[in-house]
Every structure is written in C-alpha cells, then in structure tokens.
Amino acid sequence: MTLAPIPLISTPEEIDDAWLSKVFRASGFLDQSQSVVFHHKQSLGDAAGLLGILYRVNPEYSDGAEGPTSAVIKFPTTDPAQRGICDVLGFYKREITFYNEHTDGLPFGTPKCYGAVQDSETTDFVLVMEDIAYLDQIDQVAGASLDQARSAVRQIAGLHAKWWQHADLESMKEVFRPLLNPIHLAALPDIFRAGWPACVEHNADTLTPEVKAFGDRFPDLVPFLLEELNTPASLVHGDFRGDNLLFDDDGNLTVLDFQITGIANGLFDVAYFLCQSIGSDTRRGHDEELVQLYVDNLAAGGVDYPIEEAMRAYRIATAYCLIYAVTSWQAYDSFEGRQHTLMAEILSRTVQSIMDNNSLALLPAE
Numbered sequence: 001m002t003l004a005p006i007p008l009i010s011t012p013e014e015i016d017d018a019w020l021s022k023v024f025r026a027s028g029f030l031d032q033s034q035s036v037v038f039h040h041k042q043s044l045g046d047a048a049g050l051l052g053i054l055y056r057v058n059p060e061y062s063d064g065a066e067g068p069t070s071a072v073i074k075f076p077t078t079d080p081a082q083r084g085i086c087d088v089l090g091f092y093k094r095e096i097t098f099y100n101e102h103t104d105g106l107p108f109g110t111p112k113c114y115g116a117v118q119d120s121e122t123t124d125f126v127l128v129m130e131d132i133a134y135l136d137q138i139d140q141v142a143g144a145s146l147d148q149a150r151s152a153v154r155q156i157a158g159l160h161a162k163w164w165q166h167a168d169l170e171s172m173k174e175v176f177r178p179l180l181n182p183i184h185l186a187a188l189p190d191i192f193r194a195g196w197p198a199c200v201e202h203n204a205d206t207l208t209p210e211v212k213a214f215g216d217r218f219p220d221l222v223p224f225l226l227e228e229l230n231t232p233a234s235l236v237h238g239d240f241r242g243d244n245l246l247f248d249d250d251g252n253l254t255v256l257d258f259q260i261t262g263i264a265n266g267l268f269d270v271a272y273f274l275c276q277s278i279g280s281d282t283r284r285g286h287d288e289e290l291v292q293l294y295v296d297n298l299a300a301g302g303v304d305y306p307i308e309e310a311m312r313a314y315r316i317a318t319a320y321c322l323i324y325a326v327t328s329w330q331a332y333d334s335f336e337g338r339q340h341t342l343m344a345e346i347l348s349r350t351v352q353s354i355m356d357n358n359s360l361a362l363l364p365a366e
Contacts, residue, residue: 006115010124012055012075015041020059023128027114029067037062044072051077051086051259056131070131071114076124081194081331088187090177091259092118092125094238097175098258099127102235107158109254132246135254140242141341143279143349146286152245152273153290154297155253156237160266161301163235169263172235179264180230188226189219192323199329203347211322211351214360218322224364225320229265229313232305238262240269242277243342267310270294271317271353272324280352287314287357312362318350319359325350 006026009019020036030036036059044054055073076092077083086092099113111130118125138144144152163169169176177183196215200207207215214221237244238260246254274283274290291314295307325347328335335343354360 138242157297
C-alpha cells in the first residue's frame, strides 16, 4: 500500500500544528476543514537508539475531529559518524520504502504509518507512526526471556518463508541490498576499522584473545562472510533486536525499525537477535533448539532447509554480527547513559555467542 505524500521537514523544531494537520489529512484522519490546534512534543531521548532520533507528539483537534492522540516522529541521527554510515548504506531509504510498499501480509504487526517521505538529494527523512508504547517492549539491556526468544524466532521465520527465493527479490535489490554487494564489500571493512580501536580500548576485559584476533582480521574476512550469508536469499529485517520488538498480552509480535532491511540468508536475523538481545546465560545451551524451531517454522511455510545447513549459517552469522557490536564505538563519546550500557551488553553477548558456538572454527585459515 502506497501512502499519500506528506511535506518533508528535516528537524524536530519544524514540527508545528500546520504540518501535523497536513500529515493527518494525508493519512485520512482529518478533512480539509479540520486541523490540529495544539500539540505537546517530547523527545524520547535514549529510546531513540543509535541511528535515529524520536519525538512523541500529543495532538488536539478542531471541530470535534478524531485523530491519533499520540504519534511518534522519527528523524535521522544527528551524529555525523552514524549518519555517514546510514547514508552510505542507504538505511533510511530502505525504511521509507518498506513502510510505503511492504507492510501488507506480514506475519507480525508493524506500527500504523501516517506518513513517510525522504529527500532524494540529502537523504533527510521524516517518518510519522502510530505510538505503540502500550505494548510490552523487550528491554534489550535486560535481555529477552527464552519464551520471548522462541516467539520472535517463530514469527521472523514467517517473514523469511514468505520471501524465500522469491522471484520479486531481484527487482527489489536496488533498495533492499543483498548482503553481498559492491557497496558492502567496499564500505564494511572501513566501517569496522573505524570502530575497532575504540572498541578494544574500552573493552579489553570483554574481548577474548580468540575474538580479538578475529577482530584484527575481520576486514579481510568480509568477502567470505558476506558470500556465506548471501543465500538462500530472503527478505530479512536486518535490525531484529530487542528494542525493536514488542508483544501484546497474547504473545503477538509487533516489529519496529526497517532501516537495515535487506536480502540475505534468514539465519542472519536469528543470529543477530540471539547475539544482541538475550543474555548469554539465558541463551547458552539453547542455540540448536532455537535454530531447529526456526527450521520447523520455515517448513510450516513450505520451505525445506536442512538443520545442518541452518546451523552452519547460524554459526557464521554469529561471527559476522561482531561488526554490529563494534561500529558504534567510533561514536562512543557522542553517546551516554543507556546507550553506553547497551553497547557494552551487545559486545559481551556477541563475544560469548561466538565462543559458545565455536563460530571461528568455520573461518578460513590465515
């Protein structure tokens, strides 16, 4: 479903009653005679994550109009290093395109989108969404429970089964880039190198000697890792982690943030989630169980994927996921509070996952 266009604004300071009126007219809540006459605006601060900033607005309306009483508005990150990564890898265009074109028929919920637009020249964007704070969000710092992990794995398998080796993936590659592509091959080694020194500096006790040696050669291993995880091809969420997952009382999943959505082996999403969003003590001993659960749910969607192949892809994906635990350290001084805690937790969990699964044994020798 393609959304009606909304006016582009570039900063939270540009949010005003007139602009909100245009957004809610475009999304069908207001007619031309009705308007937002007052709104309260609040920064969501640490809830925004590393790649974007979020504001919550609470509108009031004229003439007895009924519209959303709360909405969330998303803008690009203001951190230059993180913004540069997002622009090079096309993250914001992916999310805007996903909300405009690909939210129908998903096996999980997404926030209702009231408007999504991006400037083709600057990559500035604004995304206006339903406020789903009433749902139960996984606290990524605390970590998901095992039951939440099982539910997440089951439901992400539904997305992958829908798109598994789908003929339409070829036409979607320009926006939702395959994991193995020239931009990733050129950019990812330097992105990793930019974060690695600060990661080592701040986490000497977290990095095992084996993972430290792996990190030192990670840039040279990027082609191997990307090729291994590029197939079988499916549409993957790409940022399938606790802060982006919310549950209702019946265990139904709603998913946020489609900035890193791309085309890859679905075990990438599974490994990314288990590396980052569940405590090592909770995850440890359940990796094979959760991958088997994933394979079983692929089968329910008509996909035959042998468990041996799935486990190999999962182990390689845990190694590849080190890049996501490293890149944000380049901007360490720009973050504070919960973000520092989250960065440290993600790194620790990723290191433990790599070691627990003997993932480095699958890498080519030096």
